Each structure stands twice: as structure tokens, then as C-alpha cells.
Amino acid sequence: MAIATKPRTAAQARERASSSFELWTWYFMRISGLLLVFLVLGHFTIVHLIGGGIDRVDFAFVSGRWSNPLWQVWDWLMLFLGLLHGTNGMKTIINEYVHRAGARVALKSTLYVLTLIFILLGTAVILTFDPNKGHSTVLQSLGLLK
Amino acid sequence: MARLPERLGTVYKGGQGQWSWALHRISGVAVLLFLFVHIADTALVGFGPKFYNQVVHAYHNPVIRLLEIGLAAMVLFHALNGLRIILIDFFPKMADYHKQLFQIVVGLYIVLIVPAVFFMGRGFIRSL
Numbered sequence: 001m002a003i004a005t006k007p008r009t010a011a012q013a014r015e016r017a018s019s020s021f022e023l024w025t026w027y028f029m030r031i032s033g034l035l036l037v038f039l040v041l042g043h044f045t046i047v048h049l050i051g052g053g054i055d056r057v058d059f060a061f062v063s064g065r066w067s068n069p070l071w072q073v074w075d076w077l078m079l080f081l082g083l084l085h086g087t088n089g090m091k092t093i094i095n096e097y098v099h100r101a102g103a104r105v106a107l108k109s110t111l112y113v114l115t116l117i118f119i120l121l122g123t124a125v126i127l128t129f130d131p132n133k134g135h136s137t138v139l140q141s142l143g144l145l146k
Numbered sequence: 147m148a149r150l151p152e153r154l155g156t157v158y159k160g161g162q163g164q165w166s167w168a169l170h171r172i173s174g175v176a177v178l179l180f181l182f183v184h185i186a187d188t189a190l191v192g193f194g195p196k197f198y199n200q201v202v203h204a205y206h207n208p209v210i211r212l213l214e215i216g217l218a219a220m221v222l223f224h225a226l227n228g229l230r231i232i233l234i235d236f237f238p239k240m241a242d243y244h245k246q247l248f249q250i251v252v253g254l255y256i257v258l259i260v261p262a263v264f265f266m267g268r269g270f271i272r273s274l
Contacts, residue, residue, distance in 0.1 A: 125192030136192030
């Protein structure tokens with residue numbers, strides 16, 4: 001069963017990729033995956049497991065964390081890499097299982113729009129969060145806060 | 147035995163390869179769905195204490211805590227199996243040891259999921 005266990009090497013990925021973008025996503029999935037292992041398992045251990053887990057998670061807890069740029073960058077990287085990694089994986093699944101072109105395009109378009117909105121929303125909230133004011137300043141600028 | 151066409155290189159017929167492949171997809175989709183929910187709830191922090199505290203308070207119920215344990219189970223498998231995939235993809239010689247690599251994934255999974263379930267299980271029992 002040599003064929004069945006043959007790995008997809010980087011060389012093979014280069015040969016088979018239908019476009020340079022597809023090849024780029026092949027590398028992206030592996031590099032972002034490697035980073036996410038540490039980011040996500042670290043986040044899960046710190047926030048969900050030790051120190052009382054989700055029982056002590058409230059506004060004050062998150063606000064305290066986001067007053068430190070390390071956790072802001074950490075959380076933003078998880079948001080950005082996690083969404084792109086997840087969306088690209090979902091794109092592959094849709095491409096493989098949804099055979100009708102119309103449905104495939106509709107599903108992928110919905111996925112991409114949703115991902116874009118969540119990246120913009122998450123980025124705005126995390127990077128403009130002001131612990132002294134107790135909200136994200138961009139939301140105030142946009143008139144979304146009363 | 148007739149050689150399969152080259153382009154069918156990723157088709158598995160049973161064994162660890164097929165199961166880890168299926169579980170990788172299932173866990174990936176589950177984690178992505180959770181991620182959308184988690185980004186939506188955490189984004190409430192940007193709107194001030196009122197809404198976020200209401201939502202996280204509601205998250206302290208037993209059903210959400212069971213889902214949290216399920217999430218850990220999915221994320222950990224996807225992470226460890228993903229590392230195995232990356233290792234084999236970038237170091238093709240490792241494919242000769244694919245069975246052992248999968249055993250290491252299963253071993254590490256058990257070692258790490260047991261304390262995780264212990265910590266979250268305590269919270270679950272307290273919330274009943």
C-alpha cells in the first residue's frame with residue numbers, strides 16, 4: 001500500500017497545485033497550524049484550565065488581559081490565523097463535497113463574507129480596546145456605543 | 147497488485163490513515179463553528195461590561211461546560227494530528243514510521259486530555 005501512505009511533500013504540492021495561490025495556501029495551512037497549536041493550547045490552558053477556568057472569566061478579567069499588549073497580540077493572532085486556517089479548511093471541504101456549482105459558489109461566498117466580517121469586528125474590538133474607558137474606542141467613533 | 151493511478155495518492159482504504167483523516171475534518175469543522183461563536187461573544191467586551199457579563203454568566207451552566215470539554219477533545223486531537231501531518235509533509239522519510247507517529251499522537255492525546263477533563267470536570271460538577 002505504498003500509494004495510500006505516500007505523503008504530500010512540498011515538491012508534490014508544487015507539482016499539483018492548480019495555481020500559485022493554492023500552493024501558497026498549502027504552506028499557509030502548515031505554518032499557521034504550527035503557530036496555532038501553541039497559541040490555542042496556551043490560551044486554552046491559561047483561560048479554561050488553570051486558575052479556576054471559565055468561572056473567573058468576566059469583563060474585568062478580559063479587560064485586565066487586554067491592558068497588556070502581549071495578550072492583545074496573542075488573541076489577535078489566534079483570531080486572524082484561526083479564521084483563515086479554518087476558512088481555508090472549510091473551502092477544501094466544500095470544494096470536495098458540494099458538486100453543484102451554484103451551491104458551491106453560494107456556500108463559499110457566504111463563508112468568505114462571514115470570515116471577513118469577523119476578522120474586521122475582532123480586529124477592531126481587540127486592537128482599539130481601552131481598559132480605562134471600558135470599551136473599544138473604534139466602536140464609539142462609529143457611533144455603536146450609547 | 148495493479149498500481150493505483152498517481153492522482154489517487156490521498157485515497158485511504160481503512161486503517162489509521164482513514165480514521166485520522168476523517169477525525170481531522172470533523173474536529174476542524176467543529177472548532178471553526180465554535181470559533182465563530184467565541185469571536186461573537188468576546189467581541190461584546192468591546193461594547194462594555196453589561197452585555198459581556200450577561201453572556202459569560204450564562205456560559206457557566208452545565209450544558210456549556212460539557213460543550214467546553216467537547217471543544218477541548220476536538221481542539222487537542224486536531225492540534226496533535228496536525229503536527230503529525232506537518233511532520234510527514236515536510237520530512238517525507240517520516241512516512242516510514244506513520245504507524246508509530248499515530249501511536250505517539252494517541253499517547254500524547256491521552257496524557258493531555260485526562261488533566262484537562264479533570265479541571266473542566268470539576269467545574270462541571272460544581273455547576274450542577
